[in-house]
Amino acid sequence: MKKNLLKNPAVQSLIASLLCIFLGLLIGYIVLLFINPAGAWDSIVEVVKNFMHSPRPERQLRSLGTTLVRTAPLLMCALSVLFAYKVGLFNIGVAGQYVAGVCAALYAALAWGWGWLPCMLFALAAGAVLGTLVGLLKAYCNVNEVISGIMLNWITLYTTNMLLSKVKEVASPYTLHLTSNAPQALLPTLGLGRFFSDNQYVTIAVPLAILFAIGVNIVLDRTRFGYELKATGNNRNAAKYCGMAEKRNIILTLVIAGALAGLGGSMLYLTDLEQWSVTATSVPGMGFNGIAATFLGGLNPIGTIFASYFIQHITDGGTNVDLTMYCAQISDLISAIIIYLCGFVLFIKQSMNKRIAKNEELRLQKARLAAEEGGTK
Amino acid sequence: MSVVLLIQYTLIFSSVLLLVALGGCFSEHSGVINLGLEGIMVIGALGGALVMRFLPAGTPGILIVLLTLLAAILFGVLYSCLLAVASINFKADQTIVGTAMNMLGTAGATVLVKAINTALNPDDHSSTIQYITAKKAFIVNIGAFEFNWFMLVAVIMLAFAYITLYKTKFGLRLMACGEHPQAADSVGINVYRMRWSGVLISGMLGGLGGICYILAGVSEWKFENGVAGFGFLALAVMIFGQWKPLRIAGAALLFGLFRALSNVYFGFDWLVSLNLPGTVYNMMPYIISLLVLAFTSKKSRAPKAEGIPYEKGMR
Numbered sequence: 001m002k003k004n005l006l007k008n009p010a011v012q013s014l015i016a017s018l019l020c021i022f023l024g025l026l027i028g029y030i031v032l033l034f035i036n037p038a039g040a041w042d043s044i045v046e047v048v049k050n051f052m053h054s055p056r057p058e059r060q061l062r063s064l065g066t067t068l069v070r071t072a073p074l075l076m077c078a079l080s081v082l083f084a085y086k087v088g089l090f091n092i093g094v095a096g097q098y099v100a101g102v103c104a105a106l107y108a109a110l111a112w113g114w115g116w117l118p119c120m121l122f123a124l125a126a127g128a129v130l131g132t133l134v135g136l137l138k139a140y141c142n143v144n145e146v147i148s149g150i151m152l153n154w155i156t157l158y159t160t161n162m163l164l165s166k167v168k169e170v171a172s173p174y175t176l177h178l179t180s181n182a183p184q185a186l187l188p189t190l191g192l193g194r195f196f197s198d199n200q201y202v203t204i205a206v207p208l209a210i211l212f213a214i215g216v217n218i219v220l221d222r223t224r225f226g227y228e229l230k231a232t233g234n235n236r237n238a239a240k241y242c243g244m245a246e247k248r249n250i251i252l253t254l255v256i257a258g259a260l261a262g263l264g265g266s267m268l269y270l271t272d273l274e275q276w277s278v279t280a281t282s283v284p285g286m287g288f289n290g291i292a293a294t295f296l297g298g299l300n301p302i303g304t305i306f307a308s309y310f311i312q313h314i315t316d317g318g319t320n321v322d323l324t325m326y327c328a329q330i331s332d333l334i335s336a337i338i339i340y341l342c343g344f345v346l347f348i349k350q351s352m353n354k355r356i357a358k359n360e361e362l363r364l365q366k367a368r369l370a371a372e373e374g375g376t377k
Numbered sequence: 378m379s380v381v382l383l384i385q386y387t388l389i390f391s392s393v394l395l396l397v398a399l400g401g402c403f404s405e406h407s408g409v410i411n412l413g414l415e416g417i418m419v420i421g422a423l424g425g426a427l428v429m430r431f432l433p434a435g436t437p438g439i440l441i442v443l444l445t446l447l448a449a450i451l452f453g454v455l456y457s458c459l460l461a462v463a464s465i466n467f468k469a470d471q472t473i474v475g476t477a478m479n480m481l482g483t484a485g486a487t488v489l490v491k492a493i494n495t496a497l498n499p500d501d502h503s504s505t506i507q508y509i510t511a512k513k514a515f516i517v518n519i520g521a522f523e524f525n526w527f528m529l530v531a532v533i534m535l536a537f538a539y540i541t542l543y544k545t546k547f548g549l550r551l552m553a554c555g556e557h558p559q560a561a562d563s564v565g566i567n568v569y570r571m572r573w574s575g576v577l578i579s580g581m582l583g584g585l586g587g588i589c590y591i592l593a594g595v596s597e598w599k600f601e602n603g604v605a606g607f608g609f610l611a612l613a614v615m616i617f618g619q620w621k622p623l624r625i626a627g628a629a630l631l632f633g634l635f636r637a638l639s640n641v642y643f644g645f646d647w648l649v650s651l652n653l654p655g656t657v658y659n660m661m662p663y664i665i666s667l668l669v670l671a672f673t674s675k676k677s678r679a680p681k682a683e684g685i686p687y688e689k690g691m692r
Binding site for chain 1: 654
């Protein structure tokens with residue numbers, strides 16, 4: 001019998017994700033229609049177009065490059081969420097771990113004059129420390145990782161603002177520019193900017209993030225550690241019964257998740273594309289968008305690469321909407337709707353399977369009937 | 378003077394935490410983990426703030442108070458339907474849906490408020506709503522102490538929660554659905570309906586808590602900021618209170634005190650002489666809640682079936 005393509009779980013995930021995107025954009029469009037029907041269609045098109053917004057190809061390439069620069073940290077955050085989710089942990093602390101990475105990288109670069117590699121490693125360590133805290137609290141004190149993660153997000157935000165105030169510009173709340181104050185900490189570009197109309201912000205961070213995605217894929221699918229993590233995630237008690245060190249795995253997972261997010265923080269801020277504002281009153285959306293990318297990517301590291309790009313694509317596209325009618329946050333709204341819809345993915349897959357099973361049964365029944373008829377005649 | 382101010386802020390922040398934590402309590406007792414409280418607070422606050430902003434100037438104070446409360450409740454309840462549909466009927470992962478609701482709340486409120494502001498004045502791209510005059514309706518000055526009607530609302534809701542949960546048929550059935558839904562179903566309780574009620578009540582209380590929060594110390598609110606993790610602080614209060622209304626009230630007072638300190642610490646000479654940066658006081662509620670959770674979560678009395686979607690026919 002011909003194998004049904006729809007039965008393939010990867011195909012099902014893809015269909016479910018595309019459905020989420022389509023519905024997310026549709027609902028976003030309806031919201032725009034309610035606000036002001038005149039420019040709704042143009043604005044939603046702008047969101048989807050992003051870098052194609054500019055008519056000149058060189059400008060397009062340049063803004064594509066900038067979107068990629070922001071995709072790298074987003075991908076790292078998404079990988080962090082994904083890694084923890086495989087063990088059944090919801091790492092909402094990713095936002096704080098990302099901020100810790102930003103704080104460590106910028107402080108080491110501006111206050112101590114460290115080079116880019118030590119700065120990155122320091123950021124990695126900072127994220128890992130936060131991850132460890134969540135892990136220890138979860139493993140030994142049974143503290144819900146979502147609540148401890150949120151608490152640490154706020155603690156990290158306030159600490160970061162306090163520390164980075166020491167390396168900020170005198171007249172503004174922003175941290176000093178790396179290009180003029182700490183050029184040694186800028187990530188090497190390896191001439192990658194050439195492909196994006198000399199966009200100096202495109203650095204090794206972009207390919208590095210993709211390598212990490214592949215690495216996470218290998219660890220999860222091809223190593224004993226990855227197998228143990230997934231087993232613990234599927235059934236904690238069964239894993240424990242099989243002799244897997246469940247507590248150690250929980251802590252180790254969150255250490256790695258935190259490290260990934262922390263590294264992500266350094267990947268954006270060591271390009272000097274953005275400066276940290278020490279008056280920030282909320283944790284940046286990067287971490288939370290990472291959650292969106294994880295689930296949109298069907299909880300697969302390779303899928304996450306594309307999902308991260310998509311989320312960043314519409315986030316940047318949001319800045320192009322007609323600001324006399326709408327605001328850039330329409331993209332955040334669409335991302336949030338997409339995550340909400342991702343909650344239904346399991347249901348979508350189940351109903352797909354149910355339909356396939358029903359159809360197959362019908363066909364079998366028909367075949368049997370036909371055979372019986374043939375037999376009696 | 379500063380002691381009065383400290384008491385005033387403690388009471389108002391405790392009221393916020395108490396309302397929202399009771400909301401979480403209802404939802405979790407019915408078996409649904411409500412991580413979306415933060416988003417529900419934002420939407421409830423939005424409803425209340427819009428009413429305060431657009432009521433005509435001469436509206437009597439009592440009417441302002443009632444309409445604002447009503448709007449916050451209505452918005453909160455409607456918004457909580459998102460959680461109920463997804464987690465009860467579609468058996469979605471409650472953590473994902475809750476997180477999405479938090480992001481959706483802030484993003485949605487920002488988009489809406491900005492759209493309204495821009496429509497009224499094309500140069501205004503802020504996400505701030507002002508309610509300076511309307512706010513006065515909520516406050517009664519008793520000497521130096523500013524009494525806020527929300528303190529009374531919180532106490533009433535505490536009584537309501539206690540009586541509903543422990544003294545009515547509905548409350549006991551609700552709690553049964555969070556402990557052992559199959560058993561509840563077997564004696565003819567409609568688990569789905571009970572869980573829906575639990576989530577909608579948490580929407581009502583979360584919405585009230587939201588409007589109370591943005592009225593606590595200020596007379597305008599920037600919706601881009603959300604509610605600064607208060608929904609999650611309330612969940613910490615609920616866990617510390619072991620899912621029991623009276624203990625939750627005690628926990629809310631403790632957390633409220635630490636939150637209030639960041640507003641008034643400079644009024645106390647001995648606190649100022651410690652020479653700590655103000656940021657430390659801002660961090661205090663979050664640090665305290667981490668510590669408290671670390672010591673109390675081990676022997677937690679969480680409802681047994683919370684977070685597990687109920688499926689008829691599954692044993």
